[in-house]
Amino acid sequence: MKILSHGCTLDCFDCCKFNVYVKDNKVLKIEGDKNHPYTKGFICIKGKKHLERLNHKDRIYNPLKKVNDKWKEISFDEALNIISERLIYYREKYTSKSVFHYCESGSGGILKGIEDIFFNFYGGITKSKGSTCWGAGIKAQKYDFGDVKGHSLEDMFNSKNIIIWGRNPYNTSIHLMNIIKKVKSKGIKIIVIDPLYTDTAKNADLYIRVNPSSDGALAMAVTKIIIEENLIDKEFINKYVKGFDEYKNYLDTLSIDYLSKECGVDIKQISLQIR
Incomplete structure (x- = not known):
């Protein structure tokens, strides 16, 4: 029996590494590669379904x-x-x-x-320039952080709090969720912000239900409290942040009560989120 090295072809960030077992030119089994440093042999049900799709009676074999x-x-x-x-x-x-x-x-x-x-x-x-999916994410990261750089999932163990905002890795990114569960067991606080009470939210220390399409109001409420209570890092802001004064001036025109009402999150819960 041959064991071939293969990668998952589905539209997913994780790009799982497979071991494909072949005998007499027929694929018998697909499993995750336990020696891979990222996926560690842990693959989702969709990846396991490759073999079923390969041999499905309705599979199209020709154009x-x-x-x-x-x-x-x-x-x-x-x-x-x-x-x-x-x-x-x-x-x-x-x-x-x-x-x-x-x-x-x-x-x-x-x-x-x-x-x-x-x-x-x-x-x-x-x-085309940009896209409706990942291209928009890349543009936002470059604008917000100056570049698009990733890091090892294990780096999450260096966190004090982890905020998962509008994402459901329990169902969409199993390797990320696996690390989230591990860091939580070490006492690192997990906060989930989402209009829906997702499976990820069920595993959080704190779940914040935000009104649909009001994430901006919640973000502004959080930053407004941070600024007013002088919890900001002025050295970091002066060195890396563009337009801070303009943003602060705009926040001054909005009351915390208004922002709280817009996003549907109580002020006390907003304050709890940032501590």
Whole structure:
């Protein structure tokens, strides 16, 4: 039996490492690689379902082409020739920039972004700037923190409090949730802010239910209290924060009662959150 190394192809941040067991050219089992430093052999049910999808009776094995409003099975060579002919036609008639390619985050494996290499050889095309998903997150991180950098999940053990705001890793990021449970057992406080009482919220030390679409009001209420009670790090603000004075002046026009009413969170609970 062969054991092949493989990565999960689903649209997920975790990019789990698999061991794929093959005998007589047939996949018999898929399991997480226990020696991988990040996933540590722990994979979700969706990853385990790869084998079921591989052998499903309704699996499509060949490209389909719609002919007279009905799908007709064609060969991969025929499908590639159709795509190739169309791409050549549009490049020669309208230039390569007439081709617009839109992509989203998708799986994060080693082939992620390989289409950029293809379209570079094609002659360069038109691409979108930003996205409705991960691109927006990257833009926000660059604006808020100056760069997009990650860190080891184990770094969470160095925290005093962990705030999970509008995220449900219990159902969406099992490796993050695994660490959250471990740090909680060490006495590190877990705070969840979400309109919904999620499975992650059920595991929190403090759950704060915020009104839908009012996260900004809660964030402003928190910062307003921090500023008014002089809990801010002035040296950090002077060195790294842009527009602090303008932001503070705007907060001065808003009462804590108004912000509390907008977000639906009691003032005492807001104060409790920041301590």
